[in-house]
Amino acid sequence: MGYQYTLRAFSTLRGEEAIVLPPLPSSLPPFTSSPIFRDKWEFMICVQDRSRRCTTVTLLAEPSFTSAMEDHVFLTCDHPLNLPTLSTNEPLSLEALASLRSLIINPSTTAPTISSVIETLTRSLQLSRDPLAIHHTLKLLTDMALRLPHLSGVVFDSVCSHSLLSTDSTRVAAESLDALASIAEGNRVLAPGIEELDDRLFASLCFSPSLSVRPWLLRNADRFGVQPHLLFTLFLGFTKDPYPYVRKVALDGLVDLSKNGVIEDPDMIEGCYFRAVELLNDMEDCVRSAAVRTLCSTVRDMSMEVRVEAFCALGKIEMVSEEILLQTLSKKVLVTMKGKKSLAQCSDEQLETSGSSVAGAFMHGLEDEFHEVRKAACHSLRTLTILCAKFAGEALNLLIDVLNDDSILVRLQAFETMHRMASFDCLTVQETHMHMFLGTLVDNDTLIRSSARKILKLAKLQKLKLFRLTIDALLENLERHPQDEADVLSVLFHIGRNHGKFVVRIIEEVFPQLPFVLFATMEPMSNGKLGFDSVRVAALLVLAISAPLSHERDCNIPPTIFSYAVTYLGRISQALSDLMNQNSLLDYLSQCSRSSGPYAIEFNFKVGEPCLPNANVPTYTSNEIIGSIAMPLPQKTGGTSEILSPTIKKPREAGTLLVEYQLDVHDEVTKSMNVILAKVKDIWPFVLSGFTNEVLRTLRSCREELATFTSDSHASAGVFSFTKQYIQIVKLLTKAWVNFLSSTHFPCGMGELDLVLGKLDRRLRDLKSAFIRLSEEEELHILELILVTCMLRLSKVEICCHLGTLTKLSSMMSRVEYLLRDGSVEPSRFIIEVGKLSSEFGSSSLNEASFNPLLIRRVLESFSLKQLVLCGRLKHMKAELDIPDNEYENPLRFVAGLPVGIPCRITLHNISAESRLWLKMTVNKDNESTQFVFLDLNHFGGCDDVRVFMFTAPFYKTPKAFSFTIRVCICMECLSEVEDVSSVKRWGPRHELTYLCREKDVYLSMVK
Structure with missing residues (x-):
């Protein structure tokens, strides 16, 4: 048709442009660039007709291109195979570079033409300031040197003099180094030229602000002849780089140096050891995984002392992926390790290597010929088995075999590890384990028998058969x-x-x-x-x-x-x-x-x-x-006594029971709170009569009376906080109840009622979830108020809200029935009526139930606010959040599009380690920009009463703005609530949340 067309591919990330002339390549290799970034390519198709009018069509896509794409870009060209007439004072255009490539790869090109090409490309290196053009020029020179080895020396000198030493661009200098190294690798005669390069140049490039260049240089440092001691200093320093991928590459470099025997000084070895231990607790998965793989590779070291230290370091790990943990128990490389591409975006060969370095690490340790190594391996399992339930189950199979070890010290260490697993509810004993384990109860050694019995104190047996076996073994222990x-x-x-x-x-x-x-x-x-x-x-x-x-x-x-x-x-x-x-x-x-x-x-x-x-x-x-x-x-108390038996599900709540005193039910503060609550109960007849203003005035006076009290003990502080929130709940219930009365008594509309009921829901959820040691009467009272709120919603709010309300109503009634199961507490008339109505809802469709307001109204009329009597054993679960050194005039710095770390000083009160806590971060109160970070309390010190720690929360959704504010708060999942399907995200809480502290503003400003 007489049309000519050109396809331009422009990398928006790397600032690179390539020209693809027909025919286009049919396939391209997979993307293997840095795992931190994903490249985006912009395609511009320029169509030119005979009148030389151009039409440009731009396409955006995200294909998986690699650096190998550049080999495809210029492979085809329909330009004539002769050296074009080029200006001697201007750099080469991309079209001219494409023509030169055609000359280079053509075997018929004459030697004078090749010499002219070299001169042209060298001159272009001197004149060009465009990084994209320089990149392609260097690529052409490198290909020429590899295709024509007799010209590699000329090309090497040209690149070294006109590109490497005369550029101010870090990327161009790095690409020049790559070109020189590639040329020297093709012609070993030029290798001394690489070694003669100044090491200071390499160091200065490593400290450049270019994030993509830094890990590339560290990863390819062995190609440039840099002195080992300089490399050691750089690697050790960059293990503290703020970017995780750089830390990982630096750690890998230290490992390679240690394998080559470069690190011999004891102080250097000690410094590497302690830095590696720090990296075991790194916040990024790839860094921790690299550290663990490195340690696992040393458990087969020739030195017994090195193997012992390797297992000791493994025992200090606090966070590691489940795949790596399971691989340490299997000598065969697992499928999950081979298929997990996210591990640094490695190739299949690299994944196979990393998996083999981890494979069977603990099996080797537990089978080691030295009892010191076997003991260290058992000890390191104490920490790791509580990180993953599946790993604990697999590790138990090995520990059972260790019970037959020749060394008593190793056997005792295996028992100690199993005892720790039982303490954290990670010990699941199967029938296949029991015979060997129970056999230790008749062992001749007293310590062995005592250690086995110590584990049985905490064991949870699932079958009667296992229970019989255990009792018989203990009786046999008595007999022998x-x-x-x-x-x-x-x-x-x-x-x-x-x-x-x-x-x-x-x-x-x-x-x-x-x-x-x-x-x-x-x-x-x-x-x-x-x-x-x-x-x-x-x-x-x-x-x-x-x-x-x-x-x-x-x-x-x-x-x-x-x-x-x-x-x-x-x-x-x-x-x-x-x-x-x-x-x-x-x-x-x-x-x-x-x-x-x-x-x-x-x-x-x-x-x-x-x-x-x-x-x-x-x-x-x-x-x-x-x-x-x-x-x-x-x-x-009063001539009678009772056993106080708080429910404890996990050993992590033990800290809350170490307090040596009990709060007396006649404590003065508790008695005063009960007096105030009695006043609150007495106002309900006025609510039913519609005297709303008088009721609110009375509640206000109760709050003022409450403000005159001070709390000196933790127990009374919980009672004080509970009473304060309860008064606020009654106030909201009063506002909602007036909408239930006749039209002459309520002035607000449906929107305000929905708002009041929403606040009432949140307050009741906080009261139910944020206080521990609630008695059955106290919990039943709160549940009754929740049921009232549900019934008010069913009586007024549109049908679209009924499905969730009915689900919550059914869940709360199930809990009420559980509390009333033993008959020690009499249900109120309102609860009985709600139970009947709930049964009718369950047997009819939603539409039938929702169009019967008279039935709902009759149930609500049976409600009467009862007297709430506090027993004084309450503890308030709360948190304090502080952002150090952050205010409007002193914001945190961030780079748009990159994650930013938010340092948080967190104080938790009366919160057990099994609680599911989240750090909620919101920008501009927009739910779409809300991010949740899980706080695993098992990784922080302290006890359940008070726990203080620092935590750096990563915020990934940094906007393209000069400054912005994040509102941060600490939330806790209400696990007793029905799962909130509407708010479930891939990474976030699955249940409704209760807020443990006020929101804190975090100010951020872009790095200029």
């Missing part, structure tokens, strides 16, 4: 080693408390024969001593009397057994001396012997006596796990 009696009985008591229903099954089988066995044991044998059966009976009695303390339903033990246990009082009390004194045990047995269950246990303990522990909570002393922690003991 009578000196272990006290410890075995103590273990049986703990196991019984953890498995109440299994105990009942065992006792039901032996109870019919127990009176006869008990009588027989009282008869002396021929030698005048009691038979061994008395020990077995004592063991079964200890097992039986522990069941009522398991807090499981239907754990009823025949009262006669507790009477039998009194006859063994001395023997049992000696075994349980670390848990309770003899008087307390006798009181407990006496009360249980008068009840067939459920047990209303009431007895006294002496002040200062050891407390009865909660079986599944370990004690932490000096950061070491040494046993079980005591739970609060019953205290007399």
Whole structure:
């Protein structure tokens, strides 16, 4: 048709332009550039007709181009194969460079023409200031030197004199170095020329602001003949670079230097070691993974001391990917390691190498010929097994085998690791493990038997068969080693408390024969001593009397057994001396012997006596796990006593129970709060009568009265905060209730009602989630208010809101029914009516239920605000957030489009490590620009009462603006709430949130 067309490809990231002339390449290789950036290419198709009019079509795409694209760009050209007439005073255009490439790759081009091409390209290097043109010129010169080795010396000198030393561009200098190295690699005669380059040039380029050049130089440092000691200094310094990919490349460079034997000085080795330990806790996955792979590669070192230190360093890891952890337990490179392309965007060969360096690291360590290495490997598993449940299960298979080790020290270390796993609920014992594990209970070594029993105190057995095996093994332990009696009985008591229903099954089988066995044991044998059966009976009695303390339903033990246990009082009390004194045990047995269950246990303990522990909570002393922690003991109040049994699910909540005092229910602050709450209850008749202003005035006076009180203890502080928030909730409920009254009493519209109900929902959620140690009556009172809010929504808000409201109503009613299961608390008339209505909702469609406002109104009319009496045991979960050295006049600096770290000083009060905390960061109150960062409290120090730490939160969505403000706050997921599907994102909370602190403004300004 007479048309000529040109395809221009322009890289928006690298500032590179290429010309592709027809025919176009059919395929291009995959993208292998830096994993930190993704390149974008802009295509401009210029079509020129015979009248030389041009039409340009621009296309934007993101294909996976590589540097190899440049080899495709100029492979085809329809220009004539002769040297064009070029200006001697102007740099070459891209079209001219394409023509020169055609001459270079044409085998028929004559030698004089090639010489002219070299002169032309050299002159272009001197004249051109365009980095894109220089890039293609260097590429042509490099290809020419590789195709024509006899001219490589001329090209080498030309590049060295006219490009490398005369440029102010870091990228051009780096590309010139690459060209020189490539030429020298093709002609080893020129290698000394590379070594003669000034090392200061390489160092200055490494410190340039160009982010893409820096890791490239560090990764290719061995090509430029840089002195090893200078490389060591650069690598060690760049392990603290703010960009994670640079830190990773620097760490890899240090590893290569150590493999080559460059690092020999002891101080240098020590510096590398401590820096590597710091990198194990790096915030970026790629850096930590590189550090772990490096350590794993040294566990097979020839030196025993090096292997021991490698495992010790692995034990200090706090964050690492699950794939790498699992690979350390398998000598075969796993499929997940081969297929995980995100690991530094490596090639398949590099992934295979990294996987092989990690593969079977712990298997090698646990099978090492030196017991010091095996012990160090077991010790390092103590930390890693609590990071990943799947890894803990796989590691347990190896640890069970270690129980047969020749060294007692190694076996004891394996038991200690398993005990730590059990303490953090990571020990899942299978039937295949039990026989070998229980076999250690009859070991000849006393420490081995004691360590095994220590683990059984915390074990959770899922099947009755495993429970029977454990009891039989402990009885066999008693038979073979009578000196272990006290410890075995103590273990049986703990196991019984953890498995109440299994105990009942065992006792039901032996109870019919127990009176006869008990009588027989009282008869002396021929030698005048009691038979061994008395020990077995004592063991079964200890097992039986522990069941009522398991807090499981239907754990009823025949009262006669507790009477039998009194006859063994001395023997049992000696075994349980670390848990309770003899008087307390006798009181407990006496009360249980008068009840067939459920047990209303009431007895006294002496002040200062050891407390009865909660079986599944370990004690932490000096950061070491040494046993079980005591739970609060019953205290007399008004002539009666009760056992206070807070629910504890994980050992991480143990810190909150280490406080040595209990708050008395008659504390003055608590009594004062109850007086105020009584006043709040008395205003409800005025709410029903529509006297809203008088009610709000009364609530205001209650808040003013509350402000006159001060709290001196942590317990009373929780009561104080609870009362303050409760008054605010009643105020919102009053505003919402007036909309339920007749039209003469409410002036606001539907929008304001929806706003008030939204605030009421959030306040009630905070009250339910942000306070721990709520009694059943207190929780039931809050749930009733939540039900009222749901019913108000169903009575007024449009049908589009009903589905979520009905789901929440059903969830809250399930919790109410659970609290009312034992009949100790009477439900209110309102709760009964809501239960009936909820059943009707469940049996009818949403439309049928929503168009029956009279039914909903009748249920709401049955509500009456009840008296709330606080018991004084409340603790308030809250947080404090501070951004150091940040204010409007002193903002943080950022680069648009790149992540920025926000330093946060965080203080947490009464928050356990199992709580799911999030750092919420929002720009301009826009939900689309909201980012959540998870706070894993297991990685920070402190206890549950107070935890203070620094945390740098990465914010990725930096806008293209000179300055902006981020609003940061700490939130906690309400795990008891129904999952909020509408707000679920790929990375973020899955449940509704309660806010633990006020939002903090963070000011940022762009780097100019």
